[in-house]
Amino acid sequence: xxxxxxxxxxxxxxxxxxxxxxxxxxxxxxxxxxxxxxxxxxxxxxxxxxxxxxxxxxxxxxxxxxxxxxxxxxxxxxxxxxxxxxxxxxxxxxxxxxxxxxxxxxxxxxxxxxxxxxxxxxxxxxxxxxxxxxxxxxxxxxxxxxxxxxxxxxxxxxxxxxxxxxxxxxxxxxxxxxxxxxxxxxxxxxxxxxxxxxxxxxxxxxxxxxxxxxxxxxxxxxxxxxxxxxxxxxxxxxxxxxxxxxxxxxxxxxxxxxxxxxxxxxxxxxxxxxxxxxxxxxxxxxxxxxxxxxxxxxxxxxxxxxxxxxxxxxxxxxxxxxxxxxxx
Numbered sequence: 545x546x547x548x549x550x551x552x553x554x555x556x557x558x559x560x561x562x563x564x565x566x567x568x569x570x571x572x573x574x575x576x577x578x579x580x581x582x583x584x585x586x587x588x589x590x591x592x593x594x595x596x597x598x599x600x601x602x603x604x605x606x607x608x609x610x611x612x613x614x615x616x617x618x619x620x621x622x623x624x625x626x627x628x629x630x631x632x633x634x635x636x637x638x639x640x641x642x643x644x645x646x647x648x649x650x651x652x653x654x655x656x657x658x659x660x661x662x663x664x665x666x667x668x669x670x671x672x673x674x675x676x677x678x679x680x681x682x683x684x685x686x687x688x689x690x691x692x693x694x695x696x697x698x699x700x701x702x703x704x705x706x707x708x709x710x711x712x713x714x715x716x717x718x719x720x721x722x723x724x725x726x727x728x729x730x731x732x733x734x735x736x737x738x739x740x741x742x743x744x745x746x747x748x749x750x751x752x753x754x755x756x757x758x759x760x761x762x763x764x765x766x767x768x769x770x771x772x773x774x775x776x777x778x779x780x781x782x783x784x785x786x787x788x789x790x791x792x793x794x795x796x797x798x799x800x801x802x803x804x805x806x807x808x809x810x811x812x813x814x815x816x817x818x819x820x821x822x823x824x825x826x827x828x829x830x831x832x833x834x835x836x837x838x839x840x841x842x843x844x845x846x847x848x849x850x851x852x853x854x855x856x857x858x859x860x861x862x863x864x865x866x867x868x869x870x871x872x
Contacts, residue, residue: 547727567754571754574771584598595617599615599616603679604678605675605678607664607665612655614653622648622649622650624680625640625694626699626701627654627695629737629756632657638859639862669701670704676701691714695720706806716810717866719855730824740752746787749777749783754770757853762819809839810837813842819852819854831845
């Protein structure tokens with residue numbers, strides 16, 4: 545049975561999708577943004593005074609191999625960061641720069657996103673998660689154990705990794721995704737994104753990024769960060785690859801798989817991270833998270849200031865939350 549909407553969520557659903565006039569205003573503001581040149585293996589860039597290195601690795605999977613792009617910085621116990629839609633590794637650069645002195649920080653472009661693989665293949669979240677874990681094993685992270693931190697659609701793949709490879713995940717910071725409770729009124733994007741190759745919603749990646757951020761962000765994000773978010777979603781074929789996820793599963797199937805199979809398989813400490821003003825996942829749904837994850841060593845919940853995109857809306861508070869996870 546679907547979870548009834550709390551009163552606050554009912555009000556949010558009444559005017560759920562973003563104002564087209566506001567999206568158009570934002571679109572004009574970022575009209576000058578141009579696509580970014582792709583990176584090569586070993587390329588570096590400096591962000592927040594910290595050097596980041598771009599890496600590409602090929603692993604056995606669909607079409608014999610799948611190429612993953614990831615970015616890393618720092619040394620020490622690994623933290624693997626997984627992004628959501630319409631994002632990329634860049635979503636986590638503030639936290640990576642802040643934690644680089646003590647940890648090896650690795651942020652991956654999920655399959656279909658950014659500069660990772662975009663060919664047809666297995667776009668079920670479980671299948672893509674298995675391929676991602678193969679990549680982590682190849683770069684020497686899986687054998688040592690790693691902390692896993694995720695956001696939005698990246699959390700779907702992280703859920704499978706935490707459940708299927710519990711001996712390899714040290715701690716799990718699970719961000720901005722339905723957990724045990726779900727109501728389809730909060731997830732119209734499932735059907736919308738599934739149809740996007742035909743409706744043209746993603747045809748203009750700049751407009752799509754601004755549409756999503758206008759919809760569910762609460763705090764202003766600096767123009768420089770928004771420019772890079774747009775550029776990362778504008779690499780060739782991203783807008784054709786990403787909808788494959790939504791044609792390979794549904795929010796209902798994901799929800800049932802969590803309840804019936806995944807939640808009980810998580811063993812490591814889990815920190816649930818949700819935006820305090822998240823429109824698509826009301827904070828009331830997470831108050832009993834300890835009950836929903838019965839076999840984890842510890843379960844804590846932290847509500848982040850702002851809305852859905854808290855890694856960029858409140859970067860310092862997000863870094864503090866990751867440190868809270870690392871102390872569990």
